[in-house]
Amino acid sequence: MTTGCEFKPGLEGIPAAQSSISFVDGKNGILEYRGIPIQELAEKSSFLEVAYLLIWGELPTYQELEDFKNDILYHRRIKYRIRDMMKCFPETGHPMDSLQTSAAALGLFYSRRALDDPEYIRHAVVRLLAKIPTMVAAANSMRKGNDPVQPNDSLDYAANFLYMMTERRPYDLQAKIFDICLMLHAEHTINASTFSAMVTASTLTDPYAVIASAVGTLAGPLHGGANEEVLLMLEEIGSVENVRGYVETCVANKQKIMGFGHRVYKVKDPRAVILQRLAEELFELEGEDPYYKIALELEKIVEEKYGHKGIFANVDFYSGLVYRKLGIPSDLFTPLFAIARVAGWLAHWKEQLGVNRIFRPTQVYTGVHNQIYIPVEKRS
Ligand code: ACO
Numbered sequence: 162m163t164t165g166c167e168f169k170p171g172l173e174g175i176p177a178a179q180s181s182i183s184f185v186d187g188k189n190g191i192l193e194y195r196g197i198p199i200q201e202l203a204e205k206s207s208f209l210e211v212a213y214l215l216i217w218g219e220l221p222t223y224q225e226l227e228d229f230k231n232d233i234l235y236h237r238r239i240k241y242r243i244r245d246m247m248k249c250f251p252e253t254g255h256p257m258d259s260l261q262t263s264a265a266a267l268g269l270f271y272s273r274r275a276l277d278d279p280e281y282i283r284h285a286v287v288r289l290l291a292k293i294p295t296m297v298a299a300a301n302s303m304r305k306g307n308d309p310v311q312p313n314d315s316l317d318y319a320a321n322f323l324y325m326m327t328e329r330r331p332y333d334l335q336a337k338i339f340d341i342c343l344m345l346h347a348e349h350t351i352n353a354s355t356f357s358a359m360v361t362a363s364t365l366t367d368p369y370a371v372i373a374s375a376v377g378t379l380a381g382p383l384h385g386g387a388n389e390e391v392l393l394m395l396e397e398i399g400s401v402e403n404v405r406g407y408v409e410t411c412v413a414n415k416q417k418i419m420g421f422g423h424r425v426y427k428v429k430d431p432r433a434v435i436l437q438r439l440a441e442e443l444f445e446l447e448g449e450d451p452y453y454k455i456a457l458e459l460e461k462i463v464e465e466k467y468g469h470k471g472i473f474a475n476v477d478f479y480s481g482l483v484y485r486k487l488g489i490p491s492d493l494f495t496p497l498f499a500i501a502r503v504a505g506w507l508a509h510w511k512e513q514l515g516v517n518r519i520f521r522p523t524q525v526y527t528g529v530h531n532q533i534y535i536p537v538e539k540r541s
Pocket residue numbers: 171352382383384385387415416417418419420421422423424425467470472475476477
């Protein structure tokens with residue numbers, strides 16, 4: 162029996178929602194948040210201002226931004242019971258699994274209220290944006306057997322996260338670069354994790370479940386997990402001389418090269434352009450990363466071999482090199498992506514609630530009908 166619909170694997174090109182949050186033009190390498198080009202935001206804005214813009218649809222006034230920042234600053238700490246729960250996580254567990262569990266656990270502590278109550282929406286937005294970075298940094302300290310570093314009220318969002326990670330105040334340039342990284346990763350239309358957030362939101366469950374399901378989806382190597390894989394790949398390649406052989410082996414084995422290719426972009430991802438520039442700024446301050454030359458050669462050869470297919474560097478290709486220079490361990494690269502993307506997920510949660518209809522797609526059944534049940538003792 163046919164449903165009359167064409168089946169598109171991965172729902173490629175099928176609109177799943179109407180949205181005014183962000184816009185991507187994959188042919189021309191354009192990304193806008195609420196109509197503002199990402200380059201302009203990266204140059205002039207800050208992560209919390211961008212989060213406000215994405216979630217509430219407009220740039221905040223000076224006072225609205227101050228109130229939002231102060232609210233987030235006030236709610237950065239996590240409850241000791243959450244910290245104690247996290248202490249029991251195995252230190253060998255992946256930080257994304259830890260983050261998914263702790264994000265879901267927030268729902269146990271902040272009781273559900275009416276989803277049409279603007280106060281509750283703000284309450285959840287502030288708590289999630291405030292506490293997710295603290296949980297990522299705390300889990301990192303605890304897996305090393307250390308007490309979590311408490312948030313530092315004299316530091317803003319980005320600087321405070323780096324402080325909780327390293328127990329050192331970052332230089333202004335380090336904090337600024339990390340803040341730009343957060344802006345670049347904050348939102349990107351309906352990708353896998355955002356779709357997962359929207360599907361979960363459409364059941365009218367609580368926002369902590371929405372974010373936990375999105376974190377789980379972001380963790381996969383075809384999505385946010387690629388930035389961690391990129392560094393492992395650069396390590397495996399080992400030297401500039403080995404790059405061509407590595408790419409040729411990938412071509413021969415039809416193996417994907419991490420940090421390249423995108424469902425939407427058919428040119429170099431505009432976020433990769435900015436991240437590469439940020440990596441170079443950091444290298445000027447602190448010395449070049451030994452893998453940067455390998456990365457440059459890899460990008461050149463991948464372009465040569467795959468450029469005709471529209472496969473170019475994506476956001477994950479240079480982010481790892483930036484994070485490594487900021488002293489972040491590679492298995493925290495995807496949690497950093499999540500810290501930023503919470504803003505976009507929350508914007509889609511809020512948008513979904515405004516026009517909600519539960520997601521319930523159809524399928525093309527390919528199984529059989531009218532089978533006879535065979536009792537277990539008669540099965541061979
Ligand atoms: N290396 C080599 N070939 C590639 C790559 C790559 N990184 N990406 C796509 N291709 C090839 C595929 O083999 C396929 O070739 P074919 O037509 O000859 O079979 C063609 O390009 C289309 O690839 P699909 O996987 O069908 O493209 P899709 O749009 O489904 O996938 C994706 C996009 C998942 C990002 C893919 O490019 C990929 O796996 N890249 C590597 C992982 C990665 O970097 N992910 C991060 C993406 S950005 C993000 O999620 C934040």
